[in-house]
Structures are given as structure tokens and as C-alpha cells.
Amino acid sequence: MINLFQFIPEIFILSLILITLCFGLFNKDRAISLNTLGFILLSVLLLNYGKDFYSSTQISLNTINLFVLAKIILSIGSIVFILLLKRPLKNENLYRYEYVLFLLFAILGSFVLISSNNFLTAFIGLELQSLSLYLMAAFNTKNLSSNEAGIKYFSLGALSSGFLLFGISMIYYDTGSFNIQNLDNFTAISEIGLSLVLISLFFKVSAAPFHIWTPDVYEGSPTISTLFFATLPKFASLIFLFRVYQELNISDIKSLNYIFQMVCAISLLVGVYGAITQKVIKRLLAFSSINHIGFMLLGIMSYQFMSEGTLFFYLIIYLITTFGIFAVLLNLRTVDGEFTKISQLNGLRFTSNSKSISMLVFFFSLAGIPPFAGFFAKFFILSASINDGFILLSIIAVLSSVIAAFYYLTIIKNMFFNKSEIELLDDNNKTGKVIFILSGLIITLFFIYPDPLINLVDNLFK
Amino acid sequence: MSFPILSLLILTPIIGALTLSLSSSTQLKNKTIFLSGLWITTGEFLLSLLLPIFYDKSKNGYQFIEFHTWFDKFDINYYVGVDGVSIPLILLTTFLVPICLLCSINSIQNRAKEFVIYFLLLESFIIGVFVSIDLVIFYVFFEAVLIPMFLIIGIWGGENRLYATFKFFLYTLAGSVLMLLAIIYIISKVKSGNIELISDFTFDQQIELVLFLCFFASFAVKVPMFPFHTWLPDAHVQAPTSGSVILAGVLLKLGAYGFIRLSLPFFEYASIYFQPMIFALSCVAIVYTSIVALRQLDMKKMIAYSSVAHMGFVTIGIFTLTQDGINGAYFQMISHGIVSAALFLIVGVVYERHHTRMISDYSGVTNVMPKYSFFFMVFMLSSVGLPGTSGFVGEFLVIMSTISVSVYLTFFTAIGVILGASYMLLLYKNINFGDLKSDIKQLADLTNIEIFYFSCLAFLTMLLGIYPKLLFEMINKSISLSII
Numbered sequence: 001m002i003n004l005f006q007f008i009p010e011i012f013i014l015s016l017i018l019i020t021l022c023f024g025l026f027n028k029d030r031a032i033s034l035n036t037l038g039f040i041l042l043s044v045l046l047l048n049y050g051k052d053f054y055s056s057t058q059i060s061l062n063t064i065n066l067f068v069l070a071k072i073i074l075s076i077g078s079i080v081f082i083l084l085l086k087r088p089l090k091n092e093n094l095y096r097y098e099y100v101l102f103l104l105f106a107i108l109g110s111f112v113l114i115s116s117n118n119f120l121t122a123f124i125g126l127e128l129q130s131l132s133l134y135l136m137a138a139f140n141t142k143n144l145s146s147n148e149a150g151i152k153y154f155s156l157g158a159l160s161s162g163f164l165l166f167g168i169s170m171i172y173y174d175t176g177s178f179n180i181q182n183l184d185n186f187t188a189i190s191e192i193g194l195s196l197v198l199i200s201l202f203f204k205v206s207a208a209p210f211h212i213w214t215p216d217v218y219e220g221s222p223t224i225s226t227l228f229f230a231t232l233p234k235f236a237s238l239i240f241l242f243r244v245y246q247e248l249n250i251s252d253i254k255s256l257n258y259i260f261q262m263v264c265a266i267s268l269l270v271g272v273y274g275a276i277t278q279k280v281i282k283r284l285l286a287f288s289s290i291n292h293i294g295f296m297l298l299g300i301m302s303y304q305f306m307s308e309g310t311l312f313f314y315l316i317i318y319l320i321t322t323f324g325i326f327a328v329l330l331n332l333r334t335v336d337g338e339f340t341k342i343s344q345l346n347g348l349r350f351t352s353n354s355k356s357i358s359m360l361v362f363f364f365s366l367a368g369i370p371p372f373a374g375f376f377a378k379f380f381i382l383s384a385s386i387n388d389g390f391i392l393l394s395i396i397a398v399l400s401s402v403i404a405a406f407y408y409l410t411i412i413k414n415m416f417f418n419k420s421e422i423e424l425l426d427d428n429n430k431t432g433k434v435i436f437i438l439s440g441l442i443i444t445l446f447f448i449y450p451d452p453l454i455n456l457v458d459n460l461f462k
Numbered sequence: 463m464s465f466p467i468l469s470l471l472i473l474t475p476i477i478g479a480l481t482l483s484l485s486s487s488t489q490l491k492n493k494t495i496f497l498s499g500l501w502i503t504t505g506e507f508l509l510s511l512l513l514p515i516f517y518d519k520s521k522n523g524y525q526f527i528e529f530h531t532w533f534d535k536f537d538i539n540y541y542v543g544v545d546g547v548s549i550p551l552i553l554l555t556t557f558l559v560p561i562c563l564l565c566s567i568n569s570i571q572n573r574a575k576e577f578v579i580y581f582l583l584l585e586s587f588i589i590g591v592f593v594s595i596d597l598v599i600f601y602v603f604f605e606a607v608l609i610p611m612f613l614i615i616g617i618w619g620g621e622n623r624l625y626a627t628f629k630f631f632l633y634t635l636a637g638s639v640l641m642l643l644a645i646i647y648i649i650s651k652v653k654s655g656n657i658e659l660i661s662d663f664t665f666d667q668q669i670e671l672v673l674f675l676c677f678f679a680s681f682a683v684k685v686p687m688f689p690f691h692t693w694l695p696d697a698h699v700q701a702p703t704s705g706s707v708i709l710a711g712v713l714l715k716l717g718a719y720g721f722i723r724l725s726l727p728f729f730e731y732a733s734i735y736f737q738p739m740i741f742a743l744s745c746v747a748i749v750y751t752s753i754v755a756l757r758q759l760d761m762k763k764m765i766a767y768s769s770v771a772h773m774g775f776v777t778i779g780i781f782t783l784t785q786d787g788i789n790g791a792y793f794q795m796i797s798h799g800i801v802s803a804a805l806f807l808i809v810g811v812v813y814e815r816h817h818t819r820m821i822s823d824y825s826g827v828t829n830v831m832p833k834y835s836f837f838f839m840v841f842m843l844s845s846v847g848l849p850g851t852s853g854f855v856g857e858f859l860v861i862m863s864t865i866s867v868s869v870y871l872t873f874f875t876a877i878g879v880i881l882g883a884s885y886m887l888l889l890y891k892n893i894n895f896g897d898l899k900s901d902i903k904q905l906a907d908l909t910n911i912e913i914f915y916f917s918c919l920a921f922l923t924m925l926l927g928i929y930p931k932l933l934f935e936m937i938n939k940s941i942s943l944s945i946i
Contacts, residue, residue, distance in 0.1 A: 394643055399639065402639055454534070
């Protein structure tokens with residue numbers, strides 16, 4: 001008999017979806033606040049009983065920890081996201097409760113993806129997640145570029161799903177099994193199959209050279225959706241990638257390992273070179289995220305050194321920073337609508353202290369300059385990778401972060417040194433303000449008092 | 463000693479900056495802000511005076527040590543302490559920052575609050591570099607210094623400030639990240655970031671050479687040594703006076719300090735191996751930049767190039783690997799910190815009054831500003847290396863120590879001294895003597911504040927020149943330990 005106990009988080013989200021479906025028709029405000037409560041409850045559940053859910057299964061303790069931590073982060077991220085989404089959607093006249101449904105479906109997909117031990121389940125999770133994302137990209141139906149983003153994302157995403165299915169079927173042909181753990185004797189066919197699976201996952205996390213969709217989709221979608229693409233689903237896909245890497249021992253398979261290293265190096269470089277000339281802030285953030293994916297892949301490859309700690313650490317800091325940056329961007333509007341160009345940030349220093357200083361913290365942190373948490377995130381990844389002997393990749397990584405510093409500095413320059421040209425409307429969104437100030441504080445205070453975050457990661461991996 | 467004086471030194475400016483940033487800027491006048499900044503930094507200076515008083519010169523190793531575990535899991539510790547090499551530089555820093563604030567009371571009109579905050583942060587980061595004896599926090603502070611400096615040049619700089627500040631930031635960052643990799647590698651080998659432990663560790667010779675070059679990349683940009691020096695003139699010319707003062711006075715010393723504190727004790731083999739390269743680069747720096755300085759039209763640029771030349775003496779002195787050489791180099795560092803800071807202030811004084819830095823725009827200033835000319839002469843002669851001023855002792859010791867290495871080296875360094883004298887005298891002559899130009903007749907002589915800080919600086923130069931033992935007593939023992 002199937003033990004339903006281990007599916008409690010997923011069932012929980014499913015029931016949230018059903019409730020929202022019924023409830024949202026009548027009162028969308030209440031449906032949203034209900035979801036906030038629901039996710040708070042879920043986080044508390046996971047924090048306290050997360051490990052018990054899986055105790056009756058045969059999954060190794062380490063993997064259980066991974067599941068629980070990833071799900072906690074996802075549900076906390078969802079809380080923040082739900083709190084943020086109301087005002088930006090209202091501003092664009094998009095405030096409909098379906099948006100929350102897509103979010104819920106995407107999170108459900110991510111949950112399934114993270115904890116699947118079977119390629120088919122993983123495929124279902126990934127598709128559930130991606131389909132919601134396509135809809136979120138095209139959510140602004142009256143806007144041409146939003147439609148374009150949705151269609152682009154969909155068509156390329158469908159292609160990558162095709163790769164994934166093809167890869168899975170090749171593995172199945174070779175081994176007769178869909179299980180992720182159970183791939184001992186490899187032949188060339190399952191190697192090819194696995195490489196196709198990897199390619200599709202690289203596509204999902206937008207690692208170069210499978211990144212082409214990223215800047216367009218980031219730019220075209222409503223900013224609130226962009227925030228979602230940049231954070232939670234990507235996080236889930238990365239965790240799955242990490243699991244595939246670890247449980248199939250990809251480090252032992254020469255060809256795949258080579259692919260991994262190449263993708264890592266290319267992401268690091270494409271990310272920075274693409275970002276230099278960008279004028280639209282969301283495109284710049286898209287490329288910068290590609291660069292950071294490169295760092296994360298480096299972390300995945302060198303997990304042996306300090307266990308999963310370094311990777312999670314980087315991910316958490318990256319998530320916090322991205323939430324902070326987007327919270328600031330969502331709080332700014334121009335007369336024409338959403339805030340888009342970097343040059344529109346000019347002179348932000350004079351209009352808003354809290355925003356400009358938070359942005360300063362975020363971008364210096366992304367650039368990896370101490371005394372911000374981003375430095376330690378990069379430091380630990382580099383420690384791990386040097387310990388595991390990836391010297392060349394580490395050199396590429398640090399040099400890329402020097403180039404990255406250039407465009408982060410350009411943004412800071414615009415905010416602090418330039419005079420403002422156009423009038424920015426302050427949205428005065430209280431929750432947004434709280435979120436970016438809080439993220440800024442976490443990023444800064446982490447330097448002085450790192451214990452809470454490290455303990456969180458540490459305890460779950462003990 | 464249980465009193466956490468070093469943490470207090472690091473924290474005082476940060477706390478001051480926080481308090482300032484929380485106060486509302488609309489109610490405070492610029493002057494109040496500067497005054498509160500001055501109170502904080504003067505307090506800091508007095509606090510730092512406790513260091514030489516309570517420092518036990520007869521003991522080896524670090525004192526006032528504080529140790530706290532910081533990242534338990536990754537074995538990164540907050541580990542600070544000082545020895546003879548760091549104390550004078552800390553004093554130099556705490557001494558120069560109040561002067562920087564003093565000199566900008568009038569020139570910085572907009573966004574004064576931010577200005578003071580950035581200077582306070584800068585001060586605490588710099589002190590952090592000098593007190594840290596764990597590689598990771600050394601790097602953290604070393605890098606963090608860039609942020610306030612980037613903003614200071616970028617916000618209050620000259621017309622071309624963006625180019626200069628980007629160049630400054632990216633050059634230094636590019637150098638430092640290589641050092642970061644080397645630091646990570648060292649920590650993974652030694653299993654500790656403790657500087658003393660790493661000094662005892664012997665690396666593979668090949669690897670040691672690579673590690674040395676990584677550290678060299680970072681410090682050579684900071685010093686700056688010859689091929690990496692191009693950011694310095696730009697940064698100096700565009701920076702506000704106070705920015706130049708702190709840049710020339712302290713930031714350049716971070717590189718040389720890094721050589722003495724880290725490179726020499728860590729990489730003994732590599733230090734000897736790369737000796738010729740460093741001598742060659744330093745000789746080129748001394749002769750080439752002196753010649754370049756001779757042809758400059760801009761006063762600040764000239765002094766910036768002279769800084770490169772003077773720092774060439776420092777690197778030569780350090781890499782003679784003799785006690786005399788390093789002593790001399792260290793003395794030159796401190797002396798240059800005072801003198802070049804003073805010279806940038808000197809330029810700042812006339813720039814503030816006449817709004818041009820071109821040498822050709824000035825002539826016969828001595829007629830209208832006699833006090834100014836007097837202080838200018840003191841610092842000019844000290845920069846030239848006149849006996850009795852601090853400039854002399856360092857240069858003399860360095861040149862003397864080069865004889866034991868190579869006579870050619872002595873020859874080139876001596877040429878540097880002659881060239882140095884010629885461009886400084888030329889500068890002095892062109893500005894102070896000659897016919898009085900009509901448009902500078904209205905220039906007012908030094909104000910009391912200016913006289914105050916110039917006399918402080920002049921007093922220090924004379925004191926160190928006449929009684930150099932004051933400094934040598936402090937540094938001798940610590941330096942003798944870092945020599946191979």
C-alpha cells in the first residue's frame with residue numbers, strides 16, 4: 001500500500017489549489033490571504049515535521065534533508081511572492097485570482113520535481129511547473145511583448161521537454177527502468193539519453209548555451225512574473241539537477257562531466273559578456289542570472305568538499321538578493337507603466353534613500369564584494385571548487401565576476417552619480433518596502449552574524 | 463590585554479557612520495555633520511594612540527590579540543592583533559582621516575552627510591586590513607575598502623570621474639580576485655587562515671611561484687608598480703582633495719603592507735626567485751615615472767606620478783630582503799604617506815581658490831600667499847629627500863641597502879632621487895616664483911584651519927626626519943621576524 005504520509009506537502013498544496021479555485025470566484029483578496037496563511041502553515045509543518053514525512057520510506061537521510069530544506073525554502077519564497085504580487089498586478093490591471101493558481105501549480109510542480117525518484121514523475125513535475133510559467137509569462141494578454149514572451153517560452157520549453165522525453169526513453173530502452181537511482185551499468189545509449197536529460201534541465205535553469213529564451217522572456221513578461229521565473233522554479237530545477245548529478249554519479253562519467261564543465265564555463269562567460277551592453281534592466285538581470293547559474297553549476301560539481309552546504313548557501317543568498325532587487329524594481333514606476341530601462345534609475349539616490357542604498361547592497365553583493373553575504377557565497381563555492389581541483393573553472397569564475405562587477409557598478413553609477421532625467425513614480429508599496437529593506441539587512445547583517453543561516457543549512461544536513 | 467581595543471578601533475567609525483545615517487539630513491547643517499565626523503575621528507585617533515603606549519616592544523609576535531570564531535563550519539575566524547609593522551600605519555590612518563574631513567569642510571557642499579559616512583566606513587575598513595591576522599578577514603577588509611573609495615571618487619570627483627573611478631575599481635578588483643583564489647588554495651592546504659601558521663608552512667616550489675604571482679597581482683596594482691600604475695594618475699586627478707589624500711596617504715600603503723606582511727613570510731623561495739623582476743619593474747617605475755612627472759602640466763598628475771616613483775623605492779627596499787632595506791622601505795612608506803598627503807592638500811588649497819590645477823595658470827604665488835609657499839617648501843623638500851626631513855631617511859636606507867644587491871640598482875635609484883628633485887623643484891619654481899599673474903592677486907593666504915593641519919603634518923615630517931629612531935624602535939623587531 002502506498003504510504004500517503006510522505007505526500008503531505010503536495011497534498012496540502014493541492015488542497016490549497018482546490019480551495020482557491022472555489023473561493024477565488026467570490027473573493028480574490030481573501031483567496032490570496034488564504035494562500036499566504038496556507039504557505040505559512042506549510043513552512044511551519046515542514047520545519048517541525050519535515051523529516052517525519054519521509055521517515056517510513058527507504059530514502060537516505062541526506063536526500064530527505066535535501067527535500068525538506070528545498071521545500072521549506074520554496075514555501076517561504078512563495079509567502080514572500082504572494083505578499084508582493086498584489087500591487088504590481090493591480091497596477092497593470094491584471095489582478096485576477098488565476099495568477100495565484102498558476103503560482104500554486106508551479107510550486108506543486110516544483111515540489112513534485114524535487115522529490116521525484118523516477119524520471120517520469122520528474123517529467124510530470126517539470127511540465128506542471130513549466131506550463132504554469134508559460135501562462136505567467138503571457139499573463140498580460142493585452143501587451144504584445146508579454147504574449148511574445150509567453151509564446152517564445154512555450155515553444156522553446158516544449159522543445160526542451162521533447163529532449164527530456166527522448167532522453168528518458170533512451171535511458172528506459174537501455175536499462176528498463178525509470179528510476180533515478182538505479183542506473184549502474186551504463187552504455188553509450190543511456191549516456192546519450194542522460195545528456196539529453198541534462199540539456200533539458202540546463203534549459204530550465206537557463207544555463208548557456210541553452211539560455212537564448214531567458215533575456216526575451218524576462219523582458220517581455222510582467223515584472224512580477226519575471227521575479228518568479230528568476231527565483232523559485234529555477235531553484236527547484238537546480239535542486240533536481242543537483243540530485244541527478246549526485247545520484248547518478250555523473251562525476252564518474254567522463255563525457256557528461258565534460259558537458260557539465262563546458263556548460264559551467266560557457267554560462268559564466270556568456271552571462272557576463274551578454275550583460276555588459278544591456279540597457280534594459282530585466283535583460284541585464286537575465287544575463288547576470290546566467291552568470292550566477294555558472295557559479296551554481298560549479299557548486300553542484302564540487303559538492304564533495306563541504307557537502308551540499310555551499311550550494312544551498314549560494315542559492316539562499318541569491319534568492320534573497322533577487323527578491324530584494326525585484327521588490328525595489330516593482331516599487332518603481334514610470335509614467336508610461338512598468339519600469340524598464342537602466343537609465344531610468346538615474347538619480348534614484350535623490351528620490352529615495354532606502355531604495356538606492358538597498359540596491360547598492362544588492363548589487364555589491366551580487367558582484368561578490370565584501371562585506372556583503374554575496375562575497376561569502378562566492379567564497380565558499382570557490383573554496384569547494386578549488387578543493388575539488390577545478391582550478392581552471394575557478395579562475396574563469398573569478399575573472400567573470402570582475403567583468404560582472406563592471407555592469408553592477410554601472411547600475412550603481414546611474415543611481416548614485418547621475419542626475420535623474422525622468423520622473424519616477426514611487427509606488428509606495430509597504431510590503432514591497434519591507435521586503436527589500438529586510439533582504440538588504442539580511443545580506444548585510446549576515447556578514448556580522450552568520451550563524452542563523454549557516455545553522456539552518458547545517459542542522460538539516462546533519 | 464582583555465580590553466578589546468582593536469575591535470573598538472574598527473567599530474567606532476562604523477557606529478559613528480550608522481548614527482549619522484540615521485539622523486535626518488534636512489535638519490543638520492553641513493558644518494554640524496563635519497564637526498560630528500571630526501569628533502568621531504579625533505576620538506578614534508586618540509584611541510589609536512593607546513596602541514603605541516601599551517605596545518610591548520620587547521616581545522615577539524602579535525599583541526592585543528582578539529579571537530572569535532566567526533564561521534564555525536568553515537573555520538574562518540575573526541582574529542586580530544597588531545605588531546610593530548601595523549601600528550604606525552594605523553596611526554597614520556587615524557591621523558589622516560580627521561585632516562581629510564577638515565580640508566573638505568568648505569569644498570564639499572552637497573551631500574556632506576554621505577561624504578562623512580563614507581570616510582568613516584573607509585577608515586574602519588582600512589584599520590581592519592592592518593589589524594587582521596587571518597587571511598579571510600584580511601581579504602574582506604582589503605576588498606571592502608573599494609566601495610567607499612569608489613563612491614567618494616564617483617560622487618565628488620572632477621569632470622572625468624566616472625572613467626577614473628571605474629578604472630580604479632576594476633583594476634584593483636581584477637588584481638584582488640587572483641589573490642582570493644590563492645588565499646582559498648592556501649587555506650585548503652594549510653587548513654587554517656592564520657597568518658603565523660601559514661608562514662611556517664612550506665609549499666611546493668612551483669606552486670609557491672604561482673601563489674606569489676597571484677598575491678603580487680593584487681599588491682602590485684595597489685602599490686602601484688610600473689605596468690599596473692595607470693589607474694593612479696586618473697584616480698588622483700579626478701578624486702576630490704580629501705580622496706587623493708587618503709588614496710596617496712594610506713591606500714597605496716595597503717599594497718606594500720601586503721608585501722611585508724604576507725608575501726615575504728609566506729613565500730620565501732618565490733621572493734628570492736622574483737627579486738630581479740621586481741627590481742626591474744621598480745627601477746623602470748622610478749626612472750620612467752619621474753621622467754613622465756617632469757613633463758606634466760597638471761599639478762595633481764605630477765604628484766601622482768611622483769607617488770609611483772616613491773613607491774618604487776618602497777618595493778625595491780622590501781625586496782632587498784635585508785633589515786635595512788625593509789626598514790628603509792617602511793620608513794619611506796610612512797614618510798610618503800605624510801608628505802604626499804600634504805602635497806595633495808597643498809594642491810587642494812590653490813585649487814579651491816582658483817579652480818584650476820594647471821601649473822601654467824599659476825605664477826608668483828609666493829607674493830600673495832607667503833605662508834602657503836612656506837609649507838609648500840617644507841613638503842617639497844621632504845619629498846625630494848632633504849636631510850632633516852622624513853623623506854631623507856627612507857631613501858637613504860633603501861639606496862644603502864641596494865648596494866649589497868647590485869650597484870646598477872643603486873645607480874638607478876640614485877637617478878630617481880635626482881629626477882625627483884628636479885621635477886619637484888620645477889613645480890615649486892613655476893608656481894611660487896616668477897611674475898605675479900593678474901588673476902591670482904586676489905588669492906587669500908592660508909586660513910587658520912589650514913595652517914593648523916599643515917603644521918601638524920610639517921611637524922611630523924621634521925620629527926621623523928630628525929629623530930627616526932622613534933619609528934625604528936617600533937618596527938625593528940617585527941620586521942626582523944619577517945625576513946628570511
